[in-house]
Amino acid sequence: MKMFSKLALMAVLATGVSTIAVTAPVAAAQKNKKEEAGGLKLSPDALKAAQTAQPLLQAKDYAAAEPAVAAVEAAAKTEDDKYIAAALRYDLESGKLYGAQAANPNAPLDETVLAKPLDTLIANASTPPADKARYAFRRGALAYNGKQYPVALQMFQQAKQLGYNDPQMPLLMVKAKMETGDVAGANADLDAAIQQINASGQKAPEDYYRYAIARSNQRKMVPETLGWMRKWIAAYPTSKNWRDALVIYGLQPGSLATLDKNQKIDLFRLMRTSKSLADQNDYLEYAQNVSEKGLPAEAEAVLREGTASGKIPAGNSAAKAMLADSAAKAKAEGSLAPTEKKALAAADGKLAAVTGEAYYGQGNYAKAVELYRAALQKGGVNADEVNTRLGIALAAQGNKAEAKAAFANVKGAPRADLAGFWTTWLDSQAA
Template structure:
């Protein structure tokens, strides 16, 4: 997420007191007071008139004693408002100048707290100005890692109608830092939905932030949910690969997958065009070989070579391809096996034959045999429904594929089916 840089809003949130005319003639001052304007005591007005031009010149050292004089002279609520406004502008200017002079130096924003608190509490503060003071006070607390205080001010700013694109995410971050992960996730989801509904696409960093925090908190279902939302919103090949590797392929992944489940994950990587390099292609081909699917192994290796992701001089890949082609020719037609599967007492051979047809790219036949396997029973229904969905997805039958994936139950198959459904949702 993009954090608001300290003092980035100093210029925007300045009180603009240096632009207030404090030298108006007595008659005009009287009219202003009658209209409900500021009513400064003579002592405070005189001190403020002396401080104002020096502050405008950004001569902060000289302005310090002059503003102290305003603070000393302040007696009425209006006097105290002007004193706080001038003090805030002085402290903001000093910090901004220091940051400009040395961007890497540590910044102490604590001097801003007292004048901001006074401006927020003052009945003389214009109603139009109070929301930004409240927001700035929240940002001050947030920068100081005072997250409960920050949340209080951010929510108050929101209630006051303050409109800043950073505000929803700052509320989320404050809640997250306080340990309210569920509340933060709910707020973030609502903010994303609102942005998307308004036609403004939510930033990718919002999703990445949610994934990182949910994963850090060991909230696996929430992590998976955010990962699917992320790749649904930003379905690039790189994002697909990152999500699927984190889910089930890297050490310490979110799910522990067996070879059959990894094969179906690699099939999703192929469908989403997220096989990245020779290792991906060769690992996929090895799983297909181990499963007894030489045609699929050969197809994958040839695709890797054609795209250049498997280098032309890779002897291991060439040997794997030669072995797969030889095995595929040796097996011959699947028609006799299909006939035996249809007359078998259970669906085991039908499921295996469906796999073989899928490996050959005959997705219609694969789906037919998978359905036969489910009808006959005696098989792992979750695995066969996953593969039925994959075969139907390959044919472009989204509705049929989703129905098959919806029938998949239990971890990790249900999560794997969920990724496949997300893939279908991203397809035109």
């Protein structure tokens, strides 16, 4: 289902507005009673013409009704006359359009003929307030279909103020705001609509999130785009959605962030953790990156996972060669204990951070955490990078609370954004 497809105007507007009886009172007492009750008081010529037009419209004899309605319009003098004239014109034009649509659903329709009678009905003092709200919504729908978004927004807002309630209206107002350039206002309204739907026990459609992401990204509103991406994968945390979000964020040409190799490694680690590595290219790029950073054990583990899952084809010679090379280097790496001892004795935390990386690559997350914390305590390191990786290692241990605390210490883009994605993943696991 597409969000914000063209509003099926005829389905909304088919209800006639000329069902009010336009018969002459048979006695003065009846007339007085009707007027006291708030009924219409038509001039004689308008009443006579309306009495001719109404049964023709009810019979759907639009050809015969055309001159009769025109006669009502010509005879209209008072506000009540003009109200009935607009109501009958509206019924005539909407009936003709409805019939044309039923006869040929694919034929284009000129809905603009409804604008004038609707405008008259909205402005007319004789229009009942409840009907005026409905007509304002219908006029907004007409403007929306005609891509007259400022007019549509104005009419929808008027309908809302008059108490009209239609399930489509909040989302139509979002689209109208978006098209008028008020992206921030549209995003706020859409977020409120999503929260309202979720609070009702239902689940807001995925298309709502995708729409907000696409339009925010189109306007180069990076923080808003990232915020919507995180809300999207929190609500719909599929492997495909995780991959799409992370690729859009930092891996595709023209991505939201320009990441260096160290940052890409942590993005690939999240893809691995969220099971969103999709194909051999993902696995090979990840393995190549960590291999070049001197993490052969991690490269070996990633390549073995890709092969075991079938995402790296068994006959891929490049993957086989990379796996053999990584396995040999991981074996030669041996124990990290001597390096760990030097790192803990060093004056700064640089060697501790590197050693923590090596432990993480080997899957020894407890030791990785210990060395990352030592690196932060000693200083002389990129705290945002080390806190990111401390959070990742804690997440791998299942220590969600401390992992989130580590991610919260990461400041500045793009590291803070990466940490935000990791936090979203942790929250989705808690849910």
